[in-house]
Every structure is written in C-alpha cells, then in structure tokens.
Amino acid sequence: MATLAAHDPIPTHWTEGNPTDDELAHIPGEGGWPVVGNTFKMLKDPHAFTRHMVDTYGRVYKNKAFGGWNIALIGADANELVLFDRNKNFSSEQGWGPVLDQLFPRGLMLIDFDHHRADRRALSIAFKPGPMRHYSGSLNRGIAKKVEDWGEGKMQFYPAIKTLTLDLAADSFIGIEWGPEADKINTAFIDMVQASVAPVRKPLPFTQMKRGVDGRKFLVDFFTAETHRRRAEGGGQDMFSQFATAEYEDGSLMPVDEVVDHMNFLMMAAHDTITSSATSLIWLLAKHPEWQEKLRQEIESVTGGVGSDGRPRDLAYEDMGKLELTEMAFKEALRMVPPVPSTPRRALREFEYGGYRIPAGSHVGINAFFVHHEEEHWENPWEFDPNHFTPDAVKARHKYAWVPFGGGAHMCLGLHFAYMQVKILMAQLLPRYEIALEQEPDWQPWPIPKPRDGLKISLRRI
Numbered sequence: 001m002a003t004l005a006a007h008d009p010i011p012t013h014w015t016e017g018n019p020t021d022d023e024l025a026h027i028p029g030e031g032g033w034p035v036v037g038n039t040f041k042m043l044k045d046p047h048a049f050t051r052h053m054v055d056t057y058g059r060v061y062k063n064k065a066f067g068g069w070n071i072a073l074i075g076a077d078a079n080e081l082v083l084f085d086r087n088k089n090f091s092s093e094q095g096w097g098p099v100l101d102q103l104f105p106r107g108l109m110l111i112d113f114d115h116h117r118a119d120r121r122a123l124s125i126a127f128k129p130g131p132m133r134h135y136s137g138s139l140n141r142g143i144a145k146k147v148e149d150w151g152e153g154k155m156q157f158y159p160a161i162k163t164l165t166l167d168l169a170a171d172s173f174i175g176i177e178w179g180p181e182a183d184k185i186n187t188a189f190i191d192m193v194q195a196s197v198a199p200v201r202k203p204l205p206f207t208q209m210k211r212g213v214d215g216r217k218f219l220v221d222f223f224t225a226e227t228h229r230r231r232a233e234g235g236g237q238d239m240f241s242q243f244a245t246a247e248y249e250d251g252s253l254m255p256v257d258e259v260v261d262h263m264n265f266l267m268m269a270a271h272d273t274i275t276s277s278a279t280s281l282i283w284l285l286a287k288h289p290e291w292q293e294k295l296r297q298e299i300e301s302v303t304g305g306v307g308s309d310g311r312p313r314d315l316a317y318e319d320m321g322k323l324e325l326t327e328m329a330f331k332e333a334l335r336m337v338p339p340v341p342s343t344p345r346r347a348l349r350e351f352e353y354g355g356y357r358i359p360a361g362s363h364v365g366i367n368a369f370f371v372h373h374e375e376e377h378w379e380n381p382w383e384f385d386p387n388h389f390t391p392d393a394v395k396a397r398h399k400y401a402w403v404p405f406g407g408g409a410h411m412c413l414g415l416h417f418a419y420m421q422v423k424i425l426m427a428q429l430l431p432r433y434e435i436a437l438e439q440e441p442d443w444q445p446w447p448i449p450k451p452r453d454g455l456k457i458s459l460r461r462i
C-alpha cells in the first residue's frame, strides 16, 4: 500500500507513490485507450465526459488521463470533504504540482498546511481595506479610460478585456505605469501562462515551454531586483509592494525568492480567471437585456449617474457592497461558467468516501461545473437567473454547491479583488453603453473557459 505522510519531502516525480491498478480495482471507471487513456475524449468535451461517467459509474469513479489514474469525487458533499479537508488528508501542492510546478513553484496553491498558513497570513496584508481602497482608485481610472476608448460599434470582448486586465495589473499589482516596461512584463507573463498548459513539458528550442521558462526568468530577475529596491526605498500602495514588505507572525520578512514566487503565482491566479468571468457575465447580460437594465439602474442609483463632465461617476470603494444585484449577476455567471471548472488534490492518506476506500497517493478531483448545474441544488440550472443568489436561496442551499472560488484553507485569496474589478467594470460600462450579442459564442471549456470567437458583441452609446 502506498503511503505518504503530510510532511514528507515533496516527491521529485509526481507519479511516485501512485496506487497500483490492483489497489484501485474496486473503484468503478474506465482506463480508455493504451497510453493516452481518456485524455482526448475528455478534452473534446469535458462536461459531457463527466456526465457520461457519472451516469455509467456513479459519483465516485476512476478515469485514466494525462498519464495516470484520477479518482473523481462528484457532488456538494465531495466538494466539502476535499476543500474543507477537516483531517488534512489532501495536498493541494501535489494535486496542482504536475500542471503548475515548473512555472509557478511555491505559489500559495503549491504549498500546504503550516507553511501555507504562515505565508497566506503574511500575504493577506495586500487585501486589507487600505490597499483595496487604493486599487479601487486605479481600477476606476484605468477602466474608465479604456471603456471610453472602446466607443460605439462592434467588438470582440474577450481579447479587449484580456488586454485591459493585464494593463490594470501593471498598475494595481506591480505599481508601474502603462507603457513599454509594462508591455515587456505582460509578454513574459503571457508566455509563462501559456506554457503552463502546453502539451510539450520540456523547454526544447522553439517550444511554448521554452518561451515560458524564458519568461519566468525575466520576471524572476525583475521581481527580485524590485523587492530589494522597495525594501530599501519603500514601495507604493500596489500589491507587489505589500508583498515585498509582508511580515510573518514573528515580525520577520519573507525570503526574497518566496516573495517573487508568490507574486508570479498571484498574477497567474488573477489574470485568466477575471478575464473569463467578466466575459461570461457580459455574454449573459447581452443575452438578457432586462437584467442589463436592472443592473444599470442599480449602478446609477448608487454612483449618482453621469457627472458634470458628462461621464459616468466612479464607483467608490465604500459603495461596492451596495451593488447587490450586480453581485448576484456576477455570482450567477460564475455558477454557469466557473473559471476553474475542476480542482485537483492528492490524497496523503487512505480515506473513505461514497462507500469506497480510496488509497493514499491517489490523485483526486472535484468538479465545480457539474455541481453548479445539478437540479438537486438549482432550479432551472441551465437558465441565467441571478435570483439563484437571493439571501434566502443562498441560506437554503448546501454551502458547497457553489464553489467558484474553492473553499477551506486554499479558498481564493483574491476573490474580493475579483468582485471589485468586475463591479467597477460594470459601473463604467453599463451607464455608457447598451450591450448586444452579435453571435452566440462557442465556449472552449478547458482549462479556463473562453469563447473561441472572442465573444462578438456591439456597444451602443446611451
């Protein structure tokens, strides 16, 4: 029987200690083709694949993909078991490691337990009200300018919000102005993110992985020099400056290389997730003009509408909580198109679930998308209805039926930043324009959902 203790050294190879076929023989499921397993079948349509597996084998099943067995644990109870992880059975580091460790080592999702708790606590300083108020100022400024520039007419929303989110990150995450330096950082960063899901995992010449590794080197050098500089000279109110001077409970500073790794990881964790969720919200509002109008009215009643310069007023940090319908609509978009559709972990010790004994060393996964569409928890789960998130509806539902930000110790650290950016985007966009859908998008569902055609919409000035 494979055994791994919670504090054993990190395996040098992620397949070390995997359970054998015999040890998994009692778990229903299928291995698919030799070598590739079900990888291609899954990638073709991950959600249909999960549906098929649940219908055939039940809510605990095994599946061979990406070079090994994975045990799927499906349902709100499974989400709670794995995310809340009362018994510290599940390693996030060893779940995400095979995908992320090469480019984003030691990010918060790639460390566990005591080390994770200490670092997370130190980094939380960047999400306290003072810094958040500062980010809200730079988000309002940056978004107002870009949204005004978009102007009336047809556009592809996804690439536009991706560029805007990168530019905003340069300002509020790193504290540098938009321009050539920010562009260089953005390019290195995009290379790194694309490499993290590239099929070739070795940095061979001309591969995406090589570009990613080079991008990582550039960013590591940049953040290392800047951490020293900001410690010596003092930094600004941006997120990176907060990280650079973050302290542990005993008052000591975090080692510089750890600050750098956390910063790289954070930019990755923030970028495609915000881009994806802002895009799905715009898609759904374009399809539901009645909700677009409700949000517009809510925003105008909170911000006071158009100012003396003829432009919509900014959304003040203190007013974020007042946009209740906007928040419900965003939550509904996150339900229908969760940016992180499934979450991996590795079992550090044997556990029981759903009548099965799952051996230590198993790679396990939960599935937010599936649970977000189960009739057991949601009335008309395939319909856009922000009323799924009225306070009464939320109270009556299983706490782990909606998990776009995960839960437990690794719950998204930036979720309030995400709400803030999306609310400011709505506050700058909806009072300026009516949004119409030009073409129903074809969503690429994995790894982070995006519309293959970029989401074709048109804006009409109000």
Ligand code: HEM
Pocket: 092, 108, 109, 110, 120, 265, 266, 269, 270, 271, 273, 274, 277, 338, 339, 340, 343, 344, 403, 404, 405, 406, 407, 409, 410, 411, 412, 413, 414, 415, 417, 418
């Ligand atoms: C709508 C946008 C976002 C979504 C849907 C999202 C989703 C998630 C999820 C599901 C996790 C947990 C993964 C796991 O348990 O394995 C996570 C973790 C994390 N997210 Fe987000 N995220 C978003 C935006 C952001 C932003 C804007 C930031 C930073 C400003 C951020 C920073 C992080 C960090 C640092 C972690 C790791 C936390 C830990 O391991 O303790 N995320 N996010």
